[in-house]
Amino acid sequence: MELSEVGEFGLIDLLRAKVGEPGEGEVWVGDDTAVLRAPAGTILFTTDLLVEHVHFDTAFIGPEDLGYKSIAVNISDVAAMGGVPRRAVVGLGVSPDLEVEWIEKLYAGMRECCDEFDMAVVGGDLSRSKELIISVALLGNPAGRLFVPRSGARVGDAVCVTGTLGASAAGLRLMREENKERLDLLKAHLRPTPRVRESQVLRKHLPTAMIDISDGFSVDLGHICESSDVGVVVEGGDLPLVDLTGVTVDESPLQLGLSGGEDYELCFTIPQDRCAAAMSAVTKATGTKVTRVGEIVESSRGRVLLVESGDTPLEAPGWDHLRV
């Protein structure tokens, strides 16, 4: 059945059943706004806009994965602040000839991600649009009043990254070729795992700065440097790059790892003397590897320097939505 047959309000009724039961004293779908109960203190508030043909192509990504990912990328921003996700609203722009079942699957995927991180979609808005639009806004809480900014990196801090760099970008390329040999890479692209658990362990070890890798490792690490007014030297050989054994991709693992983006791994800085304990605590609690990849230096040396043979200023571009 097409959306035009059930109409906006029919669809809202259908989706209301998909989002789950409101908490005590809360109102979710069905009023002018959602009503939430919140503890006093600090709120984290973020939004991500996903647009068809820019962020995704429905020829390659199914509605469940797309729903999961649209929530996951927002959660990743909250994890990058050291927080836990709580409640989201979703603005959806759809074509009236889209199948109702497709939207139901999209919401099922969102729900799956929400359940995994103990959060919920509590409301939203629907509109017609030519391109499919998924706009998620998310509220989270840091533990206590503390959060981990981008701006706290200090000269001498170690620079670390969780997981693997470049897997999502490699997965994107395989997906477009409909190559299903490496499901691990496809999954890295279609269902990234936001690093909430890793962030919760890590924050107890007081990282000085943190960001999630969405636009690309070099660009995102550059954001930390710019916010903190420091530079960084990255040891190219130490980067936890995607293993491309057996698959053919135009770019090298290093290119994908530096510029690919959408890894949704955490990149953080931490004083050297707390680094080893933080790394092993994260791995012990979550199974996720953490790699030390460089060191924060004076900003006068440049922003992001890659060591391969001598200090080379890193020109690797990341994703810029308005320059592509």
Place this chain on the structure above:
Amino acid sequence: MELSEVGEFGLIDLLRAKVGEPGEGEVWVGDDTAVLRAPAGTILFTTDLLVEHVHFDTAFIGPEDLGYKSIAVNISDVAAMGGVPRRAVVGLGVSPDLEVEWIEKLYAGMRECCDEFDMAVVGGDLSRSKELIISVALLGNPAGRLFVPRSGARVGDAVCVTGTLGASAAGLRLMREENKERLDLLKAHLRPTPRVRESQVLRKHLPTAMIDISDGFSVDLGHICESSDVGVVVEGGDLPLVDLTGVTVDESPLQLGLSGGEDYELCFTIPQDRCAAAMSAVTKATGTKVTRVGEIVESSRGRVLLVESGDTPLEAPGWDHLRV
């Protein structure tokens, strides 16, 4: 200068200056999420998605008005819950060949509306898109833990509405004809005033149900009836309809008032014995007229009945995004 020349991050830097200074202990633009300080209690959370060619046409609405309106329509939802708006994030989908100046004006309009209601845009996300997309998510607070739901209307309650019905729809039609004779109607469409002040006075008089009129009076009043499981009889002759003296519009004031939508007036129900005091308190404090237009009846009589000559079930359609 075009957006493609400054790039995503250049634009973010420009906009950071436009949104104002963060409150004590808050972080706005420039980290993974905004960081807000919040009192304990209840949070109102809402989102509205505005899409080019559906919600607006840039041939007719300028960036300042569009910015103002995109914030105002979200504030209106918070007012409809009896709350005050606090903080918003904005997801923006734009074409890279758009002028930077246009976006700066869009943000200036948003800021104007924010300043008027003591709130702020604290962050957002940017993407490329073919159609212009403005997605706003807004946090508000009710006064105390109380909010005014859609579901509290009781048989016998009076039904009231603030301001005028149909002015925005009439303004839309004049705007498309580039007819500037009635600036009041154009303003009703381009710069609707969300009824925050009216709502704050009204809530002390304990309305039982409330909604803002976005999709059209008949549809939105229908939402109150459905949520409250009641019906309503509306006196057609009592409706505060737009005065169309001297302008030619295809529809009658009654048609525009019932179905036009985008009035962003408040429609509320209240026990008869508190109605007169509530109405005069709102008008005295804000200058906004309030009109009693009908009465809540048993749901068995039907949902929305219009009295003109006998009870006529009201068929007037409002806006359904997926059925247009």
